Amino acid sequence: MGFRRGSNLRDFPKANGNTMKNVLMISYYFPPLGLGGVQRPAKLAKYLPQFGWKPTVLTVKTVTYYGYDPTLLDELQNVEIVRTGSLDPLRVFQWRKNISSASPRIGEGLYRKFSNWVFVPDSKILWLPFAWATASRLMNQKQIWVLWTTAPPYSSHVLGLGLKLWKKSFWIADFRDDWPISSSQVPTSFHRHFHDWLLRQVLTHADRFTVVSQSILSRLHQKSQRPLAHFLFLPNGFDQEDFEKAVFPKRKNPQCIFLYCGTLNPIHSPEAFLKGMGLALQIAPALRSQIRILFVGKETGIDLDAMIAQYSLGCCIERMGYVPHQESVQKLMEADVLLLFLPAWADSGIVTGKLYEYLASGKPILAIVPPGEAARMVAQWKRGEVVHPENAEQIAQAIIRWVNDWKKDALRIGMPRWEGLEIFNRKSQAQKLALLLDSLSSRQF
Numbered sequence: 001m002g003f004r005r006g007s008n009l010r011d012f013p014k015a016n017g018n019t020m021k022n023v024l025m026i027s028y029y030f031p032p033l034g035l036g037g038v039q040r041p042a043k044l045a046k047y048l049p050q051f052g053w054k055p056t057v058l059t060v061k062t063v064t065y066y067g068y069d070p071t072l073l074d075e076l077q078n079v080e081i082v083r084t085g086s087l088d089p090l091r092v093f094q095w096r097k098n099i100s101s102a103s104p105r106i107g108e109g110l111y112r113k114f115s116n117w118v119f120v121p122d123s124k125i126l127w128l129p130f131a132w133a134t135a136s137r138l139m140n141q142k143q144i145w146v147l148w149t150t151a152p153p154y155s156s157h158v159l160g161l162g163l164k165l166w167k168k169s170f171w172i173a174d175f176r177d178d179w180p181i182s183s184s185q186v187p188t189s190f191h192r193h194f195h196d197w198l199l200r201q202v203l204t205h206a207d208r209f210t211v212v213s214q215s216i217l218s219r220l221h222q223k224s225q226r227p228l229a230h231f232l233f234l235p236n237g238f239d240q241e242d243f244e245k246a247v248f249p250k251r252k253n254p255q256c257i258f259l260y261c262g263t264l265n266p267i268h269s270p271e272a273f274l275k276g277m278g279l280a281l282q283i284a285p286a287l288r289s290q291i292r293i294l295f296v297g298k299e300t301g302i303d304l305d306a307m308i309a310q311y312s313l314g315c316c317i318e319r320m321g322y323v324p325h326q327e328s329v330q331k332l333m334e335a336d337v338l339l340l341f342l343p344a345w346a347d348s349g350i351v352t353g354k355l356y357e358y359l360a361s362g363k364p365i366l367a368i369v370p371p372g373e374a375a376r377m378v379a380q381w382k383r384g385e386v387v388h389p390e391n392a393e394q395i396a397q398a399i400i401r402w403v404n405d406w407k408k409d410a411l412r413i414g415m416p417r418w419e420g421l422e423i424f425n426r427k428s429q430a431q432k433l434a435l436l437l438d439s440l441s442s443r444q445f
Helices: 036-051 070-076 104-118 123-142 155-167 189-205 214-224 240-245 271-283 285-289 304-310 325-334 354-361 373-380 392-407 426-441
Strands: 021-026 053-060 080-084 146-151 170-175 208-211 231-233 256-261 291-296 317-321 337-341 365-368 384-387
Touching: 021 036, 021 123, 021 155, 021 426, 036 053, 036 070, 036 426, 053 123, 070 325, 080 123, 123 155, 146 155, 146 426, 155 170, 155 189, 170 426, 189 214, 208 214, 208 426, 214 231, 231 426, 240 325, 240 354, 256 325, 256 354, 256 392, 271 285, 271 304, 271 337, 271 365, 271 392, 285 291, 285 392, 291 325, 325 354, 337 354, 354 373, 365 373, 365 392, 373 384, 384 392
Parallel strands: 021 053, 021 146, 053 080, 146 170, 170 208, 208 231, 256 291, 256 337, 291 317, 337 365, 365 384
Antiparallel strands: none
C-alpha cells in the first residue's frame, strides 16, 4: 500500500459560530448492547456535541449477545445511530437468544477455537461488507471526512483502513485492548503473521491513535516508529452524571457487603478472594453472620459453583448476574467494600474498566491483584489495600480487619473522593478527543 499519509485530503467545511463538524464513529459494540465495551464509545458520543462535534455512530443491528442494556440509549437520543446488517457467526453457532444459557463454557470454547482459525482478525470481518457500503454512503451524504474506529473487534480498524485509503479521510484508531498477535492468542504462525501485517497497516495509515492504557500505548508506539505525539492516552473512565443519579444509603447495612461488579472470567476470577474468605471464616467463625458477598455481572469461563462449594460459602454469597449500568452504579454506592480481581500471571498493564467507577464511588477497594497498573492506581488514589492473589493468609487478615473497621464505622478512603479524578471523567475525555479532532480538521500537524 503506497498511500502517503496526509496526501490529497479533502477540505473541511469552514466552521463559523455554532457550526458543528461531523465525525463518523464506527463501533460494533454499542447500546443497546451492554457490558463494559460499549461505555467508551457511548459516553464519547454523548459528550462530543458539547465540544463542537456531531457524531454519527455506525454500528450493527441486533445480534445475539451476552447482555443488553436499552437504558443506555436514553442519554443518546440526540445522537444519530445508523445500524447495518451483519453475518456475525454468533447468529449461526448460538441458537438461543441469551448466549449465557446452557453450557456456556462448552459453546464459547468451541466458538472461539473455530473463530480464531477461520476469521482474521476476528469474526466481525463478516460485518464489513454491510458497514463499508453504509459508511461510504454516510460520508458522501454528510460530507464526513473524519473517522474514529474503536477496537475490539479489530475488524473495525480494517474498515477504517479501507475507508482511509479509499476516501482519503482523516482517521483516528482507538485501541481499547492490545491486538492479539502472540502465539498463545492465535492458532498458527500464518495467523500470527497475518495479524501482525494488519496491525502494521493500521499503525502506518491511521493519522492518530487513542489508547486506553499506557502499556498498550508504549507497545504500539514502539512497533509503529511514529512520533509519540500521534498517540493520545485516553483511559477508560466514569460518567459523573451516573453517580449524581445514584443514592447514598441512609442507613448502615446490617452486614458488611463485599461487592464485585463486572464480568467474572479466568482473568477476573474470585477464587483467590474466596479462598481467603474461607480461611478468614476458619480464623473468625463469627464473621459468617456479619458478611455478605455480592457478585454483579456475567459469569463466563469459570466454575463459580465449584469455588463456592469448595470454601463452604454458599450461605454468604448472592449472584445477581448482569444488570443495567445505572443499577450497577447504584450497587457500588450501597456496598461497603469493593473487590478487584486479577490473577498472579496477569500482564502488569491490565486495568479493568470497572476500576474507574470504583474510584469515582469513593468506596474502599480490596484489590487482590499482582504488582502492576491496577495496584498502582489503588495505591495512588489511596482507595484501600492491595494484596497479592497468591497470599491467602494476607487476604484473610485483610478481610477480618476490614469487617472490624466496618463494625466501628471506620471504613474510609485516604483522600477526598473526587481529587485527581478529572482525567477519568468521560466529559473531559470527550473534550480531549474533540481537541484531537480539531487539530486534524485544521491540519495542525
